[in-house]
Amino acid sequence: MNVCADDLSAELxxxxxxxxxxxxxxxxxxxxxxxxxVTGDPESCRKFLxxxxxxxxxxxxxxxxxxxxxxxxxxxxxxxxxxxxFEGY
Numbered sequence: 032m033n034v035c036a037d038d039l040s041a042e043l044x045x046x047x048x049x050x051x052x053x054x055x056x057x058x059x060x061x062x063x064x065x066x067x068x069v070t071g072d073p074e075s076c077r078k079f080l081x082x083x084x085x086x087x088x089x090x091x092x093x094x095x096x097x098x099x100x101x102x103x104x105x106x107x108x109x110x111x112x113x114x115x116x117f118e119g120y
Contacts, residue, residue, distance in 0.1 A: 035114045043067055050106025060102045069098050076101060
């Protein structure tokens, strides 16, 4: 599923873009998670993130952390390309 910046509300678009800035994004990700309903099937999230090879199985067993990772990745992609894609998610 591709989502373009224009598909998002201005508030969500700006909040996600903050997640993609250089440096520690934990506060920006926490803001998105508090202000917007971020959900996903635990197994689908785990499978999608495992493709990055950045997290081991133990890390990927934490669904809440996986949702944080997905928000961060969406913000990075949005800043870099103006869209984000969760294929198979």
